[in-house]
Amino acid sequence: MAKRIEATNVSAYYGGFKAIENITLTVEPKTVTALIGPSGCGKSTFLRSINRMHEVLPGARVEGNLTIDNQDIYDRDVDVTAVRRMIGMVFQRPNPFPTMSIFENVVAGLRLNGVKKKSILEEAAERALRSANLWDEVKDRLGKPGAGLSGGQQQRLCIARTIAVEPQVVLMDEPCSALDPISTLAIEDLMFQLKDQFTIVIVTHNMQQAARVSDRTAFFSIEKTGDPGRLIEYDNTQKIFSNPSVKKTEDYITGRFG
Amino acid sequence: MSTTVTTHRPRPTAQPTTLRARRLPRYAAPLIALAALLVAAGIVYGTGIGGPVLVVVVAALLYLAGLFAAANAVEGRRAARNRTWSALIHSAFVLAVLPLASVVWTLVSKGVERLDGNFFGTSMNNIGARDPNGGAYHAIVGTLEQVGIATLITVPLGILCAIYVVEYGRGRFSFAIRFFVDVMTGIPSIVSGLFVLAFWVLIVSPMVNDGRPGFSGFAAALALSVLMLPTVVRSTEEMLRLVPAPLREGAYALGVPKWKTILRVVLPTALPGIVTGVMLAIARAAGETAPVLLVAGGGAAINVNPFENNQSSLALFVYQQAGDASKYSPARAWTAALTLVALVLVLTIAAKLLARRNRLGR
Ligand SMILES: Nc1ncnc2c1ncn2[C@@H]1O[C@H](COP(=O)(O)OP(=O)(O)OP(=O)(O)O)[C@@H](O)[C@H]1O
Ligand SMILES: [Mg+2]
Numbered sequence A: 001m002a003k004r005i006e007a008t009n010v011s012a013y014y015g016g017f018k019a020i021e022n023i024t025l026t027v028e029p030k031t032v033t034a035l036i037g038p039s040g041c042g043k044s045t046f047l048r049s050i051n052r053m054h055e056v057l058p059g060a061r062v063e064g065n066l067t068i069d070n071q072d073i074y075d076r077d078v079d080v081t082a083v084r085r086m087i088g089m090v091f092q093r094p095n096p097f098p099t100m101s102i103f104e105n106v107v108a109g110l111r112l113n114g115v116k117k118k119s120i121l122e123e124a125a126e127r128a129l130r131s132a133n134l135w136d137e138v139k140d141r142l143g144k145p146g147a148g149l150s151g152g153q154q155q156r157l158c159i160a161r162t163i164a165v166e167p168q169v170v171l172m173d174e175p176c177s178a179l180d181p182i183s184t185l186a187i188e189d190l191m192f193q194l195k196d197q198f199t200i201v202i203v204t205h206n207m208q209q210a211a212r213v214s215d216r217t218a219f220f221s222i223e224k225t226g227d228p229g230r231l232i233e234y235d236n237t238q239k240i241f242s243n244p245s246v247k248k249t250e251d252y253i254t255g256r257f258g
Numbered sequence B: 001m002s003t004t005v006t007t008h009r010p011r012p013t014a015q016p017t018t019l020r021a022r023r024l025p026r027y028a029a030p031l032i033a034l035a036a037l038l039v040a041a042g043i044v045y046g047t048g049i050g051g052p053v054l055v056v057v058v059a060a061l062l063y064l065a066g067l068f069a070a071a072n073a074v075e076g077r078r079a080a081r082n083r084t085w086s087a088l089i090h091s092a093f094v095l096a097v098l099p100l101a102s103v104v105w106t107l108v109s110k111g112v113e114r115l116d117g118n119f120f121g122t123s124m125n126n127i128g129a130r131d132p133n134g135g136a137y138h139a140i141v142g143t144l145e146q147v148g149i150a151t152l153i154t155v156p157l158g159i160l161c162a163i164y165v166v167e168y169g170r171g172r173f174s175f176a177i178r179f180f181v182d183v184m185t186g187i188p189s190i191v192s193g194l195f196v197l198a199f200w201v202l203i204v205s206p207m208v209n210d211g212r213p214g215f216s217g218f219a220a221a222l223a224l225s226v227l228m229l230p231t232v233v234r235s236t237e238e239m240l241r242l243v244p245a246p247l248r249e250g251a252y253a254l255g256v257p258k259w260k261t262i263l264r265v266v267l268p269t270a271l272p273g274i275v276t277g278v279m280l281a282i283a284r285a286a287g288e289t290a291p292v293l294l295v296a297g298g299g300a301a302i303n304v305n306p307f308e309n310n311q312s313s314l315a316l317f318v319y320q321q322a323g324d325a326s327k328y329s330p331a332r333a334w335t336a337a338l339t340l341v342a343l344v345l346v347l348t349i350a351a352k353l354l355a356r357r358n359r360l361g362r
Helices: A043-050 A080-086 A102-106 A108-112 A118-131 A151-164 A181-195 A207-213 A237-242 A247-253 B028-047 B052-074 B077-114 B117-121 B137-168 B172-185 B189-208 B217-242 B245-252 B258-286 B290-295 B314-322 B329-358
Strands: A005-014 A017-027 A032-036 A060-068 A087-090 A169-173 A199-203 A216-221 A230-236
Touching (some): A017 A043, A032 A207, A043 A060, A043 A087, A043 A199, A080 A087, A102 A108, A108 A118, A108 A151, A108 B258, A151 A169, A151 A181, A181 A199, A216 A237, A237 A247, B028 B052, B052 B077, B077 B329, B117 B137, B137 B172, B137 B314, B137 B329, B217 B290, B258 B329, B290 B314
Parallel strands (some): A017 A230, A032 A199, A032 A216, A087 A169, A169 A199
Antiparallel strands (some): A005 A017, A005 A060
């Protein structure tokens, strides 16, 4: 079930600008992997390369090799929608569909991929909303527009929307940056649950969160603005936070960065 | 932060010492307006240089000056500028609404004379110069059919075209499409009528018509389509571009294919704007006279078949009745004009309501 993701020498460009360079790392199945690093170092870019969202932007392209269970994600014959169905993503900024109700938002992935049966949709919606710790807040207004929720609620709605399609791999780009401590805990709980079956990659600026939830941590950094982001250190979270082997990592984690 | 750094660096803006400011009393503005009106009337009628219109113009200028002076004296310069600008903006609004109100008033007051069952139930067939009745049934049928067919042609074509340009088009071909759509926007209606006359009426339809030219409502619909298409394409294009990219990405990330994303996420989000653009195009087409005259020929009798023989339309009916020598025809022209405006208005409202129903209530 769970998938292993291997990146070898992955570089990504926005037009002529190289945002990340030669990233090589392996995300083990049934683990939570945290990506940390200063703003603008290419964490989102790398995350978006994994499910081929990077290439959606005009002029953006990816080089190098990315595989999921030894299948090349960027192979010419690969169906992009299949990749994205297998590798779900929560974006840095919540983006609920404005014309859809809360319920329709949650089941959008199922519905737009052909699931019609109402009972299945309702069950999936409740399960996803409960996992995202949103069910109690919205259960009485499932027919109301998703854009009418607060920012944090919208973010949890997007998390629910992503896990409703039950992807094998879940990519989360700062999923908790707009959430209160209670919802943050709920999302972290969710990650622990999901980890039993799935593979999770999370970007976070919260060191404690990275230390709490992740099994392995990757530290990205840039030399100076305009340079591409690089992977500085990738190891077990324990090791990274207690005894990093690179000085730069230690500086960043202890807050002595830049 | 640190209180030790309270140096003598001057602040970028002077800090107010109090939040309250002196304000003009609420009755000041109406009072100044009244005074301006009285003074203006005095000046204009006293010197005998004009009538009520000049009074209003002079009063408006006096009001602006008076308001600025009073506000400047009591509230200060910034508040005075603010007041004057908002007064100017309100006057601009009134100026813009005046012609509209005047048009509606003229239409209703003159059109009501022939607003009867006979007008909507009969045609102009066998109506001579001395007959007071006669109606626009044939013209209403013509307008509805021609505009309806033109809409059926342009809406799918225009929306697909815009989707191609926005979502798929990269490079030269899409640039060419945009260029030609822009050129089409500038085509005068008479030229589109001539084009259809030359191409469809005189060349294509004679081939299936034993050599007779094929004047018809459908030909008029074709000419109207040429006029509507660029409006539909451009407005849809603008609306599609307004849909934020993260919405598309949200759908892609769920594994939804691109075409389905466009159909189920992008189009519904842009729908209200698209509907507005389509309604603008329809309103423009419904008011066109020249192309209908050229390729549908007009006609006094009821012809419900848009594919054969002459048809009239409301705009054409107005044109013909307004130029007719009969003393009964101006009334018919006014009522037909009123009908045309009402028709477009009802269609617009209906379309907006439909588009809104698709959106969720906030
Ligand atoms: N759409 C874009 N077009 C051009 N450059 C971009 C685009 N998005 C990001 N970049 C650039 O790519 C680099 C990496 O950006 P990215 O969003 O991956 O950073 P990040 O590590 O996620 O930062 P943050 O922690 O602030 O989210 C930055 O220098 C950024 O300016
Ligand atoms: Mg980011």
